[in-house]
Amino acid sequence: NLIYLFPSQQIVFFPQGIVMSFYEIADLFISSYLWCTIFWNVGNGYDRFDRNEGIVCIFRWDFSGKNHHIFLRFLIKDIQSIRIEVKEGIYARCVLYMEIRDQGVVPLTRADENLTPQKIEQKASELAFFLCTD
Secondary structure (H helix, E strand, O other), X not given: OOOOOOOOOOOOOOOHHHHHHHHHHHHHHHHHHHHHHHHOOOOOEEEEEEOOOOEEEEEEEOOOOOOOEEXXXXXXXXXXXXXXXXXXXXXXXXXXXXXXXXXXXXXXXXXXXXXXXXXXXXXXXXXXXXXXXX
């Protein structure tokens, strides 16, 4: 008895081929998902800040389907703040957010962007300076 919680008579034996086929099926689904995100350009897009018209447009591609894109449009005067969030740990990353009045928070950095804290701070300060100047 190596496992004290279960007597050896209660442990069910699974053949190695069944276990490996489970992992291969899981791998097939995960790799299909990743290839679809690459093929459909999921998450890519652009941010447009137009001071003349007083608008901010954020466009991102989504998964294929009826509406496979996200398009957000805000007034510059509704932007309350620019915020930086730094996540530390194994998967450390910096995220730049824009807070919109009565709309919530919108992330401005892409998921694949891995910017250093100095670069994200510079990007945030340039954006804040652009939005505050008349």
